[in-house]
Amino acid sequence: MLSEKIKTWLGDERAQVMPTENLANGDYASNLALVTKQDASVLKARLEQNLLPEIEKIEVAGGFLNFFLKPEYFAQNLQNITEQQDKFGWNNNLEQKKIIVEYTDPNPFKEFHIGHLMSNAIGESISRLIEANNAEVKRACYQGDVGLHVAKAIWGYKKGGKGGFEFGKAYALGSSAYENEEKAKEEIQNINQKIYDRSDPEINEIYDLGRGKSLENFLLIYEKLDTDFDFFFFESETGELGKKIVEENVGGIFEKSENAVVFHAEKFDAKLHTRVYITAQGLPTYEAKELGLHLKKSQVFPFDRSLIITANEQDGVFRVGLAALRQLDPELADKTQHLSHGMLRLPTGKMSSRTGDVITAESLIAEVKEKVLEKMPARAGGEEKDEQVAEQVAVGAIKYAILKQAPGRDVIFDFAKSLSFEGDSGPYLQYTYARAKSVLAKANSGSEKVNLENLELSDTVRLLARFPEIVARASAAYAPQLLLNYLINLASSFNSFYAQNKIIGGPEEKSRLALTQAVAQVMKNGLWLLGIQAPEKM
């Protein structure tokens, strides 16, 4: 990374070196003079005695030292892009590291809703960003195929007339009955027990049907989302393990209380609270299963780091859960990190699968796809509109809308308002890529080689050079929005260049084609890191 090289050259730990926000202030800037309270002009004069080969000149402004890079540096960078292609922007910061990332986590018998979509978009992008640091990444999806929610769904399914009845609706039915009717509550708890011990053939049948149908449906959605998992974990496998761990530590870490087994987290950290691990019925709760899952993960994939991505409504559970894990296995706890994202909210408030007030991922994608198809021009002699491309654009728009904010904040999801195909949007990036590819296709194929004679020092060329730096930062901070912001700037700068300059024809054709090709490559790589597909035509 050039920023590190510059910092070493400056020779002061206190100095920060960063890419400038405004290219008028050079390519990199340092606050060295400000933090050390030295005269910036004096520093400049001293540094000029021994300029770094990449640096063309230094300017002083507002107390900052601004570094402008040489044209040769940018030319070399374009060269790197053509050579490294899909790997341009990658680094070795996490070489040899094994990292497992858990995200999405939909529950069979319940809807795959837009909240899962959010978890998936963020998790997939973070996974890819980590992969770009050359870590070995495994993607994990954890699915609750046992537990009270399943019992509620099955109860509702039995009441609701079975055949053709949707499990999402069945869950809503069962859930409200559980809260409002004493008798139903008992029946549901009864079913819950039977699910665990598989003692009732009728329930087994409904269970197997529902579980199979759900999982099949999830796979179809993953295909649309261009996401795939290395491991699928199920609560049915972690429950027993978790229960065993808890039972072995009753009296030490866990305690009996009102017939249940609990963890008094407040004993270890006053800000935490007690949670139940084994119910009075003797069944493991989500918390116990989570413990089993930590162990299970480390068994199937001995990781250096384990990331778990969920909605922030689970922050409390994870704080307590990790405190419990710390008591059991400090080393494992150190390697485990919970990252949370905000919730997708409807303008009407919180989405609730308990009342059936949910937007499924499937319906959202379908709806957006319709809009994309409407907008898709019947280009070039009435070719048929490409359904697959329309879906890629639709998913790109949705993922972009999710990734553009820093994870952690809630998103008010007003589909009509916030899902744009213009400007700050996924399709804008995809469009920029498709447009660049289209120009390249029109140019003579012989000019594919990079030619850097007369390379203009455009903003675009300067922005291209900092892509690796941005990727490294976005990965380290688990912050896809940094990359996304960069890509918008790059696209905007290229589109602006495009509007003002003719690429094909004229004396600069070769270097402009090289620029176009580099933009296309970086856009493709960047979109990949966001988990967004880059169709060549749209």
Place this chain on the structure above:
RNA sequence: GCUCUCGUAGUUCAAUGGAUAGAACGCAGGUUUGCGGAACCUGCGAUGUAGGUUCGAUUCCUACCGAGAGCACCA
């Protein structure tokens, strides 16, 4: 009540303690002989309030106001 998030243009979102707070939508106006108008250009417009730390605060600290989430047998 306790714990944790979060308050930035009319709206939806950015900004490792740094420069003139960056986009987009919307609004007003404009761009064709030139390769994709899902584009480009111009304009209007914002850090909840009050203190504190700092050379420098959207960012850190305190209080207040406001919104959301979680808090014993759901996940």
